[in-house]
Amino acid sequence: MGSTEQVATSYRAFVALFFHAAASGTDFDSPVVFAISWSTAATLAILGLSRIVWGRLPA
Numbered sequence: 001m002g003s004t005e006q007v008a009t010s011y012r013a014f015v016a017l018f019f020h021a022a023a024s025g026t027d028f029d030s031p032v033v034f035a036i037s038w039s040t041a042a043t044l045a046i047l048g049l050s051r052i053v054w055g056r057l058p059a
Contacts, residue, residue, distance in 0.1 A: 011044070011048055014044060021037070
């Protein structure tokens with residue numbers, strides 16, 4: 001698994017790419033793409049926040 005810095009960088013990259021895609025709006029007009037994209041973003045936000053608060057789970 002990557003270091004904490006690599007994980008934080010990948011979260012930032014996902015957020016940047018997600019908002020870039022949402023702002024360009026090409027496929028976000030489709031309800032299916034909209035639902036899948038926002039549910040994926042919400043899931044990653046919840047997982048990211050839980051990792052910040054409680055840290056990584058033991059192996």
